[in-house]
Amino acid sequence: MRPQLENVLREVEKAIVGKRDVIEKILTALLAEGHILLDDVPGVGKTTLAVALSRAVGLAFQRVQFTPDVLPSDLVGFSMYDKASSEFVYRPGALNAANLVLGDEINRASSKTQSALLEAMEERQVTVDGKSYPLKSPFLVIATENSVGTAGTQHLPYAQMDRFLVRLSLGYPDYEAQMAMLRDRQAINPLENVSCVMSAEELLSLQREARAVTVKDAILDYITRLTMASRAHEAVEVGISPRGALFIDRMAKARAFLENRDYVTGGDVQAVFRDVCAHRVLLKESAREYTVDQVLDELLKKVENPDRRGFLAGLKK
Amino acid sequence: MRKRWFAYAVWLLLAACLYFFENNTGTRVILACALLFPLIPPLRGALFGADVPPEGKAPEPQTVRVFVCREADEPGDVRAYRPGDPIRRIHWKLSAKKDELLIRETAAETETVQAEQFGASSADELKNRSRKRLLRALICAFLLCAALLALIPEANHGAQALFNRLFAASESVNAYVYDRFPVPEEQPVFLAAVLLTAALLALVLTAFLLKRRAAALCLAAAFALLQAYFGLSFPAWINIPLYGCLALAALKRPLGRGPLIGFCAAALSVALLTALLCPGVDAATEAASEAVRDRLSRIAQQITGSVSEAPEGETETRHIHTRSLEAGDNEAATDGEFRLVTVEEEQISQPYWINYLKIALLLLLSAALVILPFAPFVLLNARKKKAQEIRKAFASENVNEAVCAIFRQVIAWLSETGFGADNRLYREWADTLLGGMPEGYAERFSRCAEDYEEAAYSSHALAEEKRRLAMDLLKETETALWKAAGRKQRLRLKYWMCLYE
Numbered sequence: 001m002r003p004q005l006e007n008v009l010r011e012v013e014k015a016i017v018g019k020r021d022v023i024e025k026i027l028t029a030l031l032a033e034g035h036i037l038l039d040d041v042p043g044v045g046k047t048t049l050a051v052a053l054s055r056a057v058g059l060a061f062q063r064v065q066f067t068p069d070v071l072p073s074d075l076v077g078f079s080m081y082d083k084a085s086s087e088f089v090y091r092p093g094a095l096n097a098a099n100l101v102l103g104d105e106i107n108r109a110s111s112k113t114q115s116a117l118l119e120a121m122e123e124r125q126v127t128v129d130g131k132s133y134p135l136k137s138p139f140l141v142i143a144t145e146n147s148v149g150t151a152g153t154q155h156l157p158y159a160q161m162d163r164f165l166v167r168l169s170l171g172y173p174d175y176e177a178q179m180a181m182l183r184d185r186q187a188i189n190p191l192e193n194v195s196c197v198m199s200a201e202e203l204l205s206l207q208r209e210a211r212a213v214t215v216k217d218a219i220l221d222y223i224t225r226l227t228m229a230s231r232a233h234e235a236v237e238v239g240i241s242p243r244g245a246l247f248i249d250r251m252a253k254a255r256a257f258l259e260n261r262d263y264v265t266g267g268d269v270q271a272v273f274r275d276v277c278a279h280r281v282l283l284k285e286s287a288r289e290y291t292v293d294q295v296l297d298e299l300l301k302k303v304e305n306p307d308r309r310g311f312l313a314g315l316k317k
Numbered sequence: 318m319r320k321r322w323f324a325y326a327v328w329l330l331l332a333a334c335l336y337f338f339e340n341n342t343g344t345r346v347i348l349a350c351a352l353l354f355p356l357i358p359p360l361r362g363a364l365f366g367a368d369v370p371p372e373g374k375a376p377e378p379q380t381v382r383v384f385v386c387r388e389a390d391e392p393g394d395v396r397a398y399r400p401g402d403p404i405r406r407i408h409w410k411l412s413a414k415k416d417e418l419l420i421r422e423t424a425a426e427t428e429t430v431q432a433e434q435f436g437a438s439s440a441d442e443l444k445n446r447s448r449k450r451l452l453r454a455l456i457c458a459f460l461l462c463a464a465l466l467a468l469i470p471e472a473n474h475g476a477q478a479l480f481n482r483l484f485a486a487s488e489s490v491n492a493y494v495y496d497r498f499p500v501p502e503e504q505p506v507f508l509a510a511v512l513l514t515a516a517l518l519a520l521v522l523t524a525f526l527l528k529r530r531a532a533a534l535c536l537a538a539a540f541a542l543l544q545a546y547f548g549l550s551f552p553a554w555i556n557i558p559l560y561g562c563l564a565l566a567a568l569k570r571p572l573g574r575g576p577l578i579g580f581c582a583a584a585l586s587v588a589l590l591t592a593l594l595c596p597g598v599d600a601a602t603e604a605a606s607e608a609v610r611d612r613l614s615r616i617a618q619q620i621t622g623s624v625s626e627a628p629e630g631e632t633e634t635r636h637i638h639t640r641s642l643e644a645g646d647n648e649a650a651t652d653g654e655f656r657l658v659t660v661e662e663e664q665i666s667q668p669y670w671i672n673y674l675k676i677a678l679l680l681l682l683s684a685a686l687v688i689l690p691f692a693p694f695v696l697l698n699a700r701k702k703k704a705q706e707i708r709k710a711f712a713s714e715n716v717n718e719a720v721c722a723i724f725r726q727v728i729a730w731l732s733e734t735g736f737g738a739d740n741r742l743y744r745e746w747a748d749t750l751l752g753g754m755p756e757g758y759a760e761r762f763s764r765c766a767e768d769y770e771e772a773a774y775s776s777h778a779l780a781e782e783k784r785r786l787a788m789d790l791l792k793e794t795e796t797a798l799w800k801a802a803g804r805k806q807r808l809r810l811k812y813w814m815c816l817y818e
Contacts, residue, residue, distance in 0.1 A: 214776045215774075216773070216776075218774065219774060261775075262775060262776075263771065263775030265774050266770075266774075267742050267744060270742065301740065305740060305741070306773075306774075307742050307743045307769075307773075308740055310721070310725070310773060311729075314722075315729075
């Protein structure tokens with residue numbers, strides 16, 4: 001792992017104890033320039049994580065707590081009539097000035113607000129009154145969703161879920177982590193300890209490097225076969241989209257880069273596959289005996305990995 | 318139940334009537350049977366079914382009472398309430414309409430349906446038991462019949478006479494003289510035949526009931542021996558079902574569909590092949606042959622002139638032939654016809670296409686004989702060449718290619734000796750390698766797996782050092798696995814997989 005990334009990891013770990021794997025995944029998503037959907041119960045540190053990350057990387061942080069009456073103009077800004085100059089002036093919204101946006105409980109927002117956010121995520125620009133304003137770069141959205149207490153919420157439609165690079169969940173800390181957390185927070189707020197160890201420009205250059213990681217055809221073939229198999233699976237209604245395949249590729253590249261390699265292996269694809277694809281697969285109504293995770297595991301087990309495929313191709317030749 | 322008793326009574330009556338009208342052996346037997354049958358428990362069970370309580374631990378069938386209620390709209394289905402009627406039977410709807418309490422008729426409109434519910438296994442068991450009971454009853458019946466008949470002197474003598482006849486028939490075929498039974502020739506054979514048939518059936522059924530393979534096999538062997546002893550065998554339509562039945566009894570389990578179909582297919586193909594290669598005497602062919610013989614004789618008569626009888630045998634034919642040669646040009650046409658005829662005669666015993674079939678088979682066989690001995694060598698050689706090509710890649714100038722090839726060879730070794738972990742990434746194979754391989758092998762393997770990944774999936778060239786490392790791993794793998802392999806495994810590895818040199 002690059003020293004800068006190592007530092008970031010260490011800083012974030014100060015605030016979130018014992019969740020190294022999730023932080024690594026979030027860093028990977030950050031390198032892959034993708035947005036993250038955190039799906040978890042309240043109080044496990046989703047917000048803390050986002051804040052710590054923004055502090056460690058030196059990103060401009062904005063937090064939006066979504067409720068049904070948050071309007072699109074709150075996010076993307078609005079034009080206001082200025083009496084003095086007698087013309088409309090653009091008032092920027094929450095997204096304009098931010099590198100890292102934490103959208104808390106995105107499923108509580110009205111659907112028009114959700115779609116405004118999603119446009120910004122996809123295009124990395126906002127459009128108000130026919131004028132487009134580019135957002136800051138890098139731009140990353142971490143949206144959270146509570147899986148409990150969903151009454152009166154707008155669950156994200158499948159099409160919008162597809163825009164998030166990964167869906168992660170933090171999960172409860174184990175005994176050691178819980179004890180350490182309680183001990184640490186007796187006197188101070190650990191978030192204050194998190195210091196900035198990387199600049200946004202550095203992050204941009206790292207992202208560029210991650211994009212330059214080699215992916216051989218054997219790996220692309222593996223990704224393609226995985227996605228095709230997911231579409232053909234008996235229990236699956238909607239399989240992995242072409243965008244999903246692209247995201248697997250990007251995420252695998254970022255992971256290889258995080259592990260200090262300049263080439264993607266089958267292991268990278270397997271490691272990111274579940275996180276990238278879990279929210280892209282819809283099961284059939286009739287397939288009650290399956291869960292999405294089971295289907296994905298089965299795909300990983302069944303589809304020939306590139307190592308084996310190369311070996312078998314050598315045998316056939 | 319009642320019906321069965323009625324039938325039995327009718328049977329008894331008929332037997333009695335027969336006996337009084339004509340007092341002979343047959344009617345006596347019938348009457349005796351009619352009288353004795355209900356006395357034997359298994360027979361009674363077979364005749365009167367449920368009358369006899371099932372012996373032993375027969376499971377008491379669970380009965381479920383189902384009340385089927387019809388729509389009680391008709392006025393006949395209800396009656397006025399009487400004190401003591403159960404409240405449940407009150408027809409509330411009608412009662413409300415008529416403003417008096419009405420009761421549903423119980424006996425007339427409520428049917429009690431007894432549904433017996435069994436589990437699948439107990440139903441099977443029950444079926445099995447009832448079948449056994451029936452078999453036992455039948456055996457008893459046949460044995461009783463045989464015993465009764467044996468007591469009657471007419472039947473006894475008839476049987477002996479039958480045997481005498483059998484001896485006579487056998488003597489006419491075989492050169493062996495049997496001792497005859499001292500009975501006159503003219504004996505009524507009907508009773509004796511019934512006796513023998515009954516005894517035979519009892520035997521066969523016993524074999525079925527016992528279902529001991531030995532019993533059925535012994536019986537089959539006994540039949541075969543008897544047939545051989547008398548030198549007379551039953552016609553095929555008796556023998557085939559008889560032995561077939563015995564074979565069925567000899568089977569431990571009823572025959573499945575798969576083996577049955579296979580057996581039928583095999584039998585059919587054998588029959589087909591026999592019919593193809595040895596078509597036997599065909600009526601059409603025979604007629605044609607007859608016609609040719611006629612023509613031949615006519616020609617012979619033409620040639621010989623005065624000779625009236627048809628020429629038969631070789632000498633005569635030759636004679637005709639020489640005569641025709643001597644006769645000169647004017648008889649050349651006849652001679653030609655004669656040759657034609659002889660050729661035709663040779664072929665006529667079989668359809669002509671059989672010969673082509675035989676030739677084709679022969680060609681196929683000879684080709685197979687020529688090719689087959691060399692096939693293994695050709696195959697092994699091809700494999701060896703492939704293996705050598707793979708080995709050539711080990712020394713390739715491109716280190717990446719070389720490392721890939723070497724590592725794949727290691728994988729081939731491991732897969733062939735059962736250490737493989739199929740569809741898992743190579744770096745994860747180390748877990749399965751921990752047992753049975755030398756100390757530290759797993760770590761070296763995972764390090765090499767990483768090198769392999771780099772060689773296969775990266776775009777930059779590897780250091781020469783990695784080739785040496787991979788080669789070391791391959792050598793270590795080879796020696797370890799070769800040492801552990803058995804003799805059969807070694808042959809396979811060396812000649813079939815061409816892994817070892």
